[in-house]
Amino acid sequence: MQPPPTGVPTALGTVSELALLLAELHPTAAARLACDHVADTSGRCRLCRSVWPCTLHVIGRDAVAHARTTRLPGR
Numbered sequence: 001m002q003p004p005p006t007g008v009p010t011a012l013g014t015v016s017e018l019a020l021l022l023a024e025l026h027p028t029a030a031a032r033l034a035c036d037h038v039a040d041t042s043g044r045c046r047l048c049r050s051v052w053p054c055t056l057h058v059i060g061r062d063a064v065a066h067a068r069t070t071r072l073p074g075r
């Protein structure tokens with residue numbers, strides 16, 4: 001797995017700027033990336049065929065996790 005191109009320190013560790021933007025602007029898209037980019041039986045992403053976890057899965061997963069930690073009660 002390649003690390004995201006740019007890291008931003010957060011409570012969850014270093015998260016890519018893209019993951020932070022996605023968490024803030026479109027958490028539904030983040031969840032979809034994390035769910036759609038899953039491993040097949042050969043250890044590759046079922047959707048983009050990269051070695052799993054692929055970059056899109058990592059960005060989506062980090063965005064979902066970040067959105068959960070920053071969501072205000074009642075939102």
Ligand SMILES: [Zn+2]
Pocket residue numbers: 037038045046047048049050054055056057
């Ligand atoms: Zn993928």
